[in-house]
Amino acid sequence: MFIGFDYGTANCSVAMMDNGEPRLLPLEGDSHFIPSTICAPTRESVAEYLYRFMQVQPKDSAGEQALRRAINLNREEDIELQLGDVQFGQHALDTYLSDPQEVYYVKSPKSFLGASGLHATQLVFFEDLVCSMMKNIKSQAELSSQQDITQAVIGRPINFHGRGGIDANRQAESILLHAATRAGFKDIEFQFEPVAAGLEYESTLSQNQTVLVVDIGGGTTDCSLIEMGPDWQQKTDRSASLLGHSGQRVGGNDLDIYLAFKQIMPLFGFGTQMNSGIEMPITQFWNPIAINNVVAQKDFYEAANFKSLKLLQKEAKEPEKLARLLAAYQHTLGYQIVRKAEEAKIGLSDAQKHSLMMPVASELLELDIRLEQMVDAVETPVQKMMDLVTEVISQATKKPDVIFMTGGSARSPFLRQALELQLPNVPIVSGNYFGSVTAGLARWGQTVFG
Template sequence: MSIGFDFGTANCCVAHLVNGKAVPIPLVGENVYLPSTLCAPNAESVSEYLFRCLNIQPSDETNQAVLRRAIKLNREEGLDVIADDVKFGHQALELYLQDPKDVYFVKSPKSFLGAMGLRDMQLSFFEDLVCAMMSNIKTRAEAAIEKEFSQTVIGRPVNFLGRGGEASNIQAVDILTRAAKRAGFKEIEFQYEPVAAGLDFENTLTTDKKVLVVDIGGGTTDCSMIQMGPTWRGKLDRKDSLLAHTGQMVGGNDLDIFIAFKCLMTEFGLGTKLKSGLDLPLIQFWNSVAINDVQAQRSFYAHDNLPTLRQFHMDAMEPEKLNRLVKLHQETLGHGVIHQAEMAKIAMSDQETFTTLIDLVSETFNVPTSRAGIDAAIENPMNKIRSLVQEAVTQSGIEPDVIYMTGGSSRSRALTSAVASVLPNTEIISGNYFGSVTAGLTHWADLIYR
């Protein structure tokens, strides 16, 4: 039996076909969406959890080496990994927020896929992370409807990471494929996420149209210019209808990061000076919240960065603010700041101001934010999204009859306005912000596996 699998940057969702309709499968109670988060006692416990608790074997010699190292380190720490040690979704975030210093927390591992310059051991660990999340979702879905799934179509962005080009895409798809096989899927295919969303929208069309699908997700924005409608519906060969694809790693996570950086990090010393009159280096503030950049996070949270931060604290004109940056490092609280930035972003959809609550364990304080301030903070990612829309139009050589916007981040009033500014005379239709990709993947799975 097949499912459509939206392994999203922000949330994961799966669906199966029931009487010709894509029906999402509940993953937690009645909730069909599971946040893409994982929390464990330490990073090494993830690999041992797969082997010891789920009986999932390593995929190759490098993966075996990752497992051996994990078991060795866990024994040295006196840690016996049990199934309940690894949490997913909201449970993972709650555990992290309760005790951020003493747990390993990862949000959106999909954001790391395609990162270049990493060692084989690091890539194998990413595979373990993805496998743990996929296995958890597959198990939950099968328990919910009491059926086993062996076939899946997994959504993928047009480009995982722009810096690595096609090499990044190949690496990312390889990791996803190996992880899915280890999680128990026998047959695995991929489909571009904007194409999947378009396939769902196509079911509503009574005439053929040229549609620009703009999918703004948690980690990436993808645009596809597609000819769709009754002429194309149900066809397995769609290559002549796919006119252009553009995509870049810019999405909801980037909005959260820019909001955190420009609106919240001022309370941690951003924009202040040292007693010498020099500015504090921006990179320390950026790296602390750049949760989708492996190297940035490693650089900020490295043990040898702490003396540097403490020296800045001693030399700062406003040491009380720099002390917060030191605490952020010591308590590994970057994800907590990003969570507050996300809350502010969501609130600005229907209100003008919002007060974020920053909890540093040793200190709790409020930071007021405004719609104008947040709109200014996200101008950089908005410009990137405008460029992707324009590039899709240029590549295809046509203008669309309609723009179909989907993806959780497309709910943002500012982002809708940004897309509209490129094609001001084109109708914009908003779809199922979270479910259209999953539905399209499910219909495509039924078509190719029937």
Template structure:
């Protein structure tokens, strides 16, 4: 038996084939989709959790060094790590929201895997992070009685990272190594938009040229594919793949840009010093750039606290900078972006939304209009549409249909933008979250029988 595994930026899901039908497995509270999140008492708890409670050995000398350091630091903090201290999915978000200051919280670690210039100890930590999340998911697969020895893991056309193919190789290597450590024996990869196309292909009664637009949390991938009865059962599909494009821009970027342009004013964005100078913009971008390792490290670094205090001391509106200091001390960047995500969803139905920003003991009421949201997210939206145009230019043919998938493809704003590019081509969709996973399960059956 084999499975398809979508280790997604926003959510993870797993499916296996029951005869000719993909079946998604329950991964959290009988739900098939588990958010790609982890919460722990400290950053160093991740490696110790793997070794102590998952019985997974560290990877090589660097992994052993990371484990020794992690255990030593936890002992210094007098942390006696219990298995329930590391949480995943919705449970992880609940832990973080209940006590952000005392919680190490990670969302979308897949976004970090292609980052270049990392030290070996950082790469080992990212692998342990992925390994912990995979180990939790594999334990849930085991409860279902499904044999998961053989797995096809989805991957974007291009992982997030500035290294091009070096970023892609690094990210895939981390995923492969983590998968092996948790017990997957035979591992293959498939492009996520191609997998989504395989699920759509199962519904076709005649051959078509289809543009698959997969807009996930961290990446947008487009594939122009020939599909239909002629191709359905072939395990070699290179000849059917006409064009690919992909970039590190997705639903998270829409949320981050909306947070930056509309929610950071109460924290001092665009405010001035006593001498009339504008506050440095990066101090308002970095805390909410949750998919950028460098930005997060820069804002939450100990030495940045001195700069933030200096900004507060010299602020014309110090009460706003006091809130930014609270973001630093309480690690509230993820919470602000979550507020932006909720606003984005609500504005798909309403012309304006009023929300409350909870900043520990402080509350700020904000009203955001739909037009302001559209302006805020215009830059990442244009990047997404440029990828659609790139795939069409590469392919040199007009598709018979556009198949949109991925959680962010639900957005009426993005669907309308695709329709404007291809006004005479039908835009269809299946399961926004499940089509990639189902396609990966279909491909696993072709790969492993």
């Protein structure tokens, strides 16, 4: 049996074909979507758990070496793993939020794929993270479908990391391929996520159209200009229908991070001054919430930075705010801060004001964020998204008849308004914001495997 597999930045989902139509499978309770999160007792626990409880072997000698090192470090820390110690999805998030200091937590491993400067040990670790998530999802999908799943069409963004990075894209796709193979998939194909979303929209067309697919996901925004309709359906070679592509690593996570930076981090001292009159260094407020940046997270949470933060508090005009930043360091609160920003973004999709509350040390911080404040805060990533629309239109000699907007962040009215300003008089339609890519991947699976 084959599935379409959307290994997303924010959520993962899979779909099978059922009587000619895609059907999403439950992956966590009754939910068809599982958050792209994982937590474990320690960083090293992932490799050992994958081997010991998920029966997944290392890929090569580098993987074997990493596994031996992980097991030795766990023994040194007196960690004896039990079944269930590594958790996924909402369960992982709930465990992390209940006590951030007691677990190793990762949100959106896909955000790190294709990053430059990763050494061999990091590549092995990211592959283990992805593999363990894929193995869990495959097991849940087989439980839901009551069938063995051996084939998958996996979605991928136009660019995983930055613009036009061929080497980065090759590295990221290689990690996905090896992880999926180790997780038990025997036949694997890749398809661009916006193309997959377009295939799902195409199934509704009774006449040919030139369609601009704008897929605003958690980690990337991808645009594809595609000829679609009855003349193209069921063709295994769609290369002539693809008129243009653009993509960049900017998505819903970036909206959350920018909103957190501009609106929440002032409560932690951002924008305040030292006694000398000099403003606090920006990086100390950006790095803790840059959850999709390996280097930023490492720089903030390394031991040496604690001394720097203590010194900043000593020199601060508003030391009580810097005390909160110290608490963010000590309790690893970066993910929680961004989570509060994400909740505000979702709340402001259909309201003019959102009130948030966040416990920090012995305080309960309260803040009201208005819609216009959010729009102002996220201006930079939104402009990057609109630049991708301009880029893909410039690649083709035709303009779109319609815009198909999808992806979780596409629900935000201000993004739709920005797109309307960018391409006036072109109608915008939407399908299932979260499920269009997954459904389209399953349809492509029918074409290549069926």
